[in-house]
Amino acid sequence: MPELIAKSALDGRSLTLGGVTLAEVAIGPITSVAVLPGGAKAVAKGLKALGLTFPAPNTFTERKGARIVWTGRDQAFVLGVDCPTMEGAAITDQSDGWAVLAVSGVAAVDVLVRLVPLDLRLGAFPVGTAVRSGLNHMNAVILRTGDYAFEVMVFRSMARTAWHELETTISMVAARAGVKI
Amino acid sequence: MRLTCPLCGDRDRREFYYYGAEDYLRRPAEGAPLADWDNYLHLRDNPAGVTKDLWYHEAGCSQWLVVTRNTVTHEITGVELVAERTVGQAK
Numbered sequence: 088m089p090e091l092i093a094k095s096a097l098d099g100r101s102l103t104l105g106g107v108t109l110a111e112v113a114i115g116p117i118t119s120v121a122v123l124p125g126g127a128k129a130v131a132k133g134l135k136a137l138g139l140t141f142p143a144p145n146t147f148t149e150r151k152g153a154r155i156v157w158t159g160r161d162q163a164f165v166l167g168v169d170c171p172t173m174e175g176a177a178i179t180d181q182s183d184g185w186a187v188l189a190v191s192g193v194a195a196v197d198v199l200v201r202l203v204p205l206d207l208r209l210g211a212f213p214v215g216t217a218v219r220s221g222l223n224h225m226n227a228v229i230l231r232t233g234d235y236a237f238e239v240m241v242f243r244s245m246a247r248t249a250w251h252e253l254e255t256t257i258s259m260v261a262a263r264a265g266v267k268i
Numbered sequence: 269m270r271l272t273c274p275l276c277g278d279r280d281r282r283e284f285y286y287y288g289a290e291d292y293l294r295r296p297a298e299g300a301p302l303a304d305w306d307n308y309l310h311l312r313d314n315p316a317g318v319t320k321d322l323w324y325h326e327a328g329c330s331q332w333l334v335v336t337r338n339t340v341t342h343e344i345t346g347v348e349l350v351a352e353r354t355v356g357q358a359k
Contacts, residue, residue, distance in 0.1 A: 145275075219327075
């Protein structure tokens with residue numbers, strides 16, 4: 088068998104402008120855990136092996152490099168570790184289906200509020216929040232990983248569009264900061 | 269306009285897609301009289317007051333929602349998940 092080389096959607100691209108850094112991050116394996124009816128108990132047991140628990144809506148938790156993100160009713164993504172098959176859930180590998188962009192810096196929130204129809208201020212959107220919402224017209228999973236850090240997951244086919252949206256917005260926010268009124 | 273998704277919380281209108289009257293949840297059984305199908309597909313009430321319709325949280329959790337709203341006051345009085353409805357659910 089030939090050795091296949093996995094390539095990320097944006098070749099690990101990054102840019103820093105006006106105190107905001109945008110970078111593609113390699114997040115490792117992405118596995119969807121879709122709980123089957125009545126399977127919650129078995130899934131809890133399966134996740135325990137990874138040190139994880141099924142997250143509440145709009146949250147994510149991390150433990151020893153493994154992250155679990157709520158992505159819908161009875162569905163979560165396990166990131167960063169190989170997820171074993173488990174009873175009570177449909178497990179699908181989605182590693183190739185997503186691009187993950189990290190937006191960080193003091194003005195990161197000012198950039199994202201221009202694209203996301205949510206209150207992203209720290210009080211309303213604390214660290215550990217993960218939502219499914221829109222990045223402009225794109226469906227996205229948006230995680231708050233730090234006081235000044237977000238991660239945005241988009242479908243891989245939209246990676247360059249997401250990059251373009253974010254890059255344009257970052258340059259607009261940076262230009263706005265430079266204007267004295 | 270905002271809807272409070274039972275899972276995601278308070279969200280903007282642009283995240284949702286409107287499908288139509290809640291009547292779509294009451295599909296006639298196989299072999300039902302033609303009149304029932306006619307009613308199901310074509311006949312809709314047009315109330316001045318409380319009505320229920322189906323919305324899809326397309327830029328969110330991908331759940332179908334039954335929204336209870338008032339066509340006169342525009343007040344939204346209820347949003348529930350179709351998946352977790354116990355009343356009037358088609359088996």
